[in-house]
Amino acid sequence: MTQLHVLKVFVGEDGRGGNPLGVFLDADSWSAERRQRVAAKLGFSETVFVRDAARGELWIHTPAVELPLAGHPLVGTSWLLRREGVPVPVLRPPAGDVPTWTEGRDTWISARPEWAPEFDMHRLDAPAEVDAHPGAGPDEHLQVWSWQDEPAGEVRVRVFPTRMGIAEDEATGAAAIRLGALLQRPVTIHQGVASRIVVDPRADGTVAIGGRVEFVETRDHSAG
Template sequence: MNAPVTDYDVLRVFCGPRGGYGNELGVVRDGSLLPDRDDRQALAAKLGFSETVFVDDPERGVIDIYTPTLRLPFAGHPCVGTAWLLDVPELVTPAGPVGTRLDGEFTWIEARPEWAPPRTLRQYATPSEVDDLEIPPPGEWIYAWSWEDEPAGRIRARAFPGRDDGIDEDEATGAAALLLTAELGRALNITQGSGSQILTAPQPGGWVEVGGRVVLEGQER
């Protein structure tokens, strides 16, 4: 199926301190142009981002998230990026309402770990071991991590989705950071991929905040 042509914004989410790195995200601001799920999935596959967001109601923050091969009820970096773009107090996802806030250079979302898709959180002894990992074959979704400075909560991580859709390594993944924060029960400062930065903090009632910097790359068609 050929998806109709439409405009979309390209963001980088979870950028480093100087605005570099980050995970690219496509956002179709007018989701009404592509109401059919098959058309949305086709466009997400064509664009090839790890996720593409379709905004169904910009005032209420209603969004729909797709990878190149499937629809997601929730995902971290799409929610952070779209929260920054729309500047709304919450996003409405199929998983549930995601609280949002802007705090200086960081955009934060608040979500529940059980909304995140399953990931294998695999700890390594040193950051260099994480750096030296080769791309694993398709299979399980692996979040490889190691302490850089445990007392300070600093972590080195890489993410391997294990999908056969061209996304061998995910540069920055908020959902995996959410799960790791819930497992460790503490605030984290994560350097993932080539140099992306993700901040997290546990909240009362089992919620977790995930934050990062967002940069607008431009609008494409």
């Protein structure tokens, strides 16, 4: 029996939204096959398996594939390690070193956009069109967005990463990194039901993303 920590990442200002995340803090001996099997069984959009907490080394799996980098898993894991008394300045997913820090209530990471999965990014004319979008086919990786308030940097987004085994994501950090690289200006993303992602492109070519994390529960999990 091992422990599974469940969080919500990129929670909205009103406490709604946030993408569920599962994190195993002691998974150094787990094979890739076992990790993928457990991630598929849990059904979260991503599950994190920490290899070495003190060094921030970890693996990330969707229900269908392993990822070199993903946004909400890294933000959530950084927050959880700090909560557990093991704060780290850098996380180390397979893609490379990812700095992490806190500002007020938000937890942040900064990563190179080319490390994030690619998305077909479609700009629509209005938030209502984003809300009415029918979704993606069975093998797509689609992000639709529109300005909600362009002068204020407010963006409405939906993401359909069906290629990864996810019909629609509530909050997608990797897509936010890609959108920040495209827009090259600070923005606040409003995604899904009520999730909030703050995005800040940096002069060195990286894109920082941040948001609120909330603890949901810790529960025992069978070996799987």
